Ligand SMILES: Nc1ncnc2c1ncn2[C@@H]1O[C@H](COP(=O)(O)OP(=O)(O)OP(=O)(O)O)[C@@H](O)[C@H]1O
């Protein structure tokens with residue numbers, strides 16, 4: 001349905017997006033994952049026709065979006081990363097405005113506004129000014145205003161940044177419903193792994209303007225197939241012990257978390273016994289040991305040596 | 311397009327105080343700076359000569375005869391105090407055959423009073439000079455006065471438009487100067503909504519909708535026009551029907567001139583918008599630029615006060631001077647549509663050029 005081909009974007013001499021290929025099929029839910037400054041927003045601005053690529057093209061059903069942006073604007077809903085609403089108007093008035101500029105038929109506008117308000121759980125507050133809303137409520141109206149015209153494709157740019165877990169779950173659930181019940185195609189941008197894991201069929205991982213990995217979740221996780229992730233809880237740790245573990249041949253990475261040490265190591269038969277010995281030598285004891293299922297977070301760590309929220 | 315216009319109207323309705331304050335400011339400013347009433351006003355006269363009473367009586371009758379200002383005899387201390395404390399703009403101290411103005415301000419009304427008083431004194435000095443060489447002073451006086459009233463060669467003073475020149479009315483001029491000034495502010499602030507909405511991301515959302523860019527610009531520009539025109543019309547109507555100012559018979563032509571001015575000013579504001587990147591920059595630049603335009607254009611002074619060719623040239627680049635030409639023509643000299651065609655065309659010209667450059671700059675600056 002949408003296809004981005006070799007997208008490049010330079011601001012002045014700074015390359016912000018480099019050779020990005022990406023596609024979104026009908027009814028699919030695709031995640032675009034990457035840390036701050038990876039180039040996610042820039043990429044979707046080009047896809048949605050807001051920004052002209054320095055080179056490359058975006059195609060909607062085979063037709064260039066760059067040359068004829070009008071086509072994609074009819075079928076697209078975009079939720080911008082920043083809240084873009086009339087603060088001095090009510091939620092209702094904002095939705096009415098967006099409904100009108102998207103040419104929602106007059107006789108349907110009212111019912112769609114009410115239905116959308118219900119969907120985002122803010123029907124009771126529709127007569128209140130946006131500026132009196134909490135951050136989470138503003139986010140929900142921000143999303144709602146991109147949905148009134150019932151777009152075939154919905155692009156959301158980090159729609160859950162800076163809001164409480166409850167609002168966040170609410171929003172995720174809403175998007176999932178749109179995708180699964182109404183078969184809206186979703187392109188979802190985030191730097192939260194869990195959201196993308198929960199929501200998306202396929203994932204693109206971006207870093208420094210490039211797509212560094214892509215595929216379905218199992219495909220991405222298979223990148224880690226020759227690695228093990230384990231959580232080790234000790235009764236006491238020391239810097240020397242951690243350094244010693246890191247010095248083990250098979251250990252790739254070690255991270256102190258609130259649940260203990262997270263160790264990523266090459267698959268090997270004797271890692272556990274070696275680890276027990278080492279801990280013993282440092283007068284410490286293993287209280288808890290657990291092999292972890294690898295997650296997308298670990299894929300990113302594996303590929304870049306950094307965590308997503310560095 | 312309509313929806314963008316309506317959204318701005320909805321914002322305005324939620325917060326109408328700016329408009330109301332600006333309307334009040336136009337009216338308040340005019341009233342304060344013109345002393346609350348148009349001429350003729352009442353002016354105190356007094357004398358401190360030895361024969362004060364005789365001097366006062368003589369000039370009171372002569373002054374009132376020769377002018378449309380109402381002169382009344384007052385106590386010297388009282389009159390001075392009133393001027394000092396700002397209760398009146400001016401008082402006249404009369405002497406045997408000379409006078410002094412007592413004033414603490416340089417209001418236009420003072421100049422007008424001075425002009426009126428001087429005419430009477432000069433005429434009287436002339437008569438006295440003639441009397442001194444004559445025996446029958448009474449007969450001579452009446453014959454001179456008769457001749458002055460019906461001179462053998464009558465000189466008719468015509469205005470630029472060829473109409474008979476009415477007494478110049480500074481109050482009306484200031485009223486329009488203030489009205490235009492406040493309108494320039496409100497127009498600018500509303501044109502600046504483009505930048506505000508760009509910064510808030512609403513502009514991008516509109517671009518991603520099926521709205522055309524031309525439609526978007528048209529909506530913002532039409533709204534600024536609408537609000538500026540409404541404001542000026544409100545002020546004019548309040549002056550005409552509320553405060554009973556004489557603003558001529560042709561309200562239609564007056565509003566037409568105001569409409570041309572509004573269009574032209576919206577364009578100039580768009581041009582200024584194109585010069586800045588952020589709405590805050592606009593708020594810094596525009597209000598420091600705008601008050602200078604009527605100043606340079608001479609809108610606050612008697613016609614012909616600003617003579618520096620450089621200043622006049624700069625003034626003519628802005629719509630205010632042309633708007634004042636057209637408006638004062640209509641209001642004071644009963645100008646017809648033909649008479650004001652030139653200022654109207656000049657305003658359109660400024661408008662079209664400024665809009666063209668302005669929109670291009672806005673596009674380039676903020677993308
Ligand atoms: N208009 C611009 N001019 C210059 N540089 C820009 C511009 N827009 C973005 N950039 C730069 O491009 C890089 C990528 O920005 P982008 O907003 O696409 O990242 P992102 O992945 O969306 O990050 P975030 O998660 O913080 O939203 C950043 O380094 C940013 O500073």
Ligand SMILES: [Mg+2]
Nearest residue numbers: 040041081157
């Ligand atoms: Mg972003």
